[in-house]
Amino acid sequence: MKEFFDNVLRYPRYMIALILGIFFALFQRIQPLIKNRTAAAALVGFVASALAFVFFTLRAMLGLVPT
Structure with a gap:
């Protein structure tokens, strides 16, 4: 055991x-x-949009309503 x-x-x-x-x-x-400054800005934008997409998708799937 x-x-x-x-x-x-x-x-x-x-x-x-x-x-x-x-x-x-x-x-x-x-x-x-x-x-590279331009690529870094694009990378930050991509990461922020991916996090927002996951946040809003989970909020809609779980039926959470802001109070």
């Missing part, structure tokens, strides 16, 4: 390592774009 719990406790570490690896890989690909 101890081996089972040791195995289960490995999954959170694996998840954190996976998420950090994806973040660093994406950051290295985006880093040259940040140096």
Whole structure:
């Protein structure tokens, strides 16, 4: 039974390592774009519009009404 719990406790570490690896890989690909002012502004606009899209989509799907 101890081996089972040791195995289960490995999954959170694996998840954190996976998420950090994806973040660093994406950051290295985006880093040259940040140096260019026009590309950086477009990147900020894209990220802001993506977050707004997710926010409004989830709000509509969950039926949340602002009070």
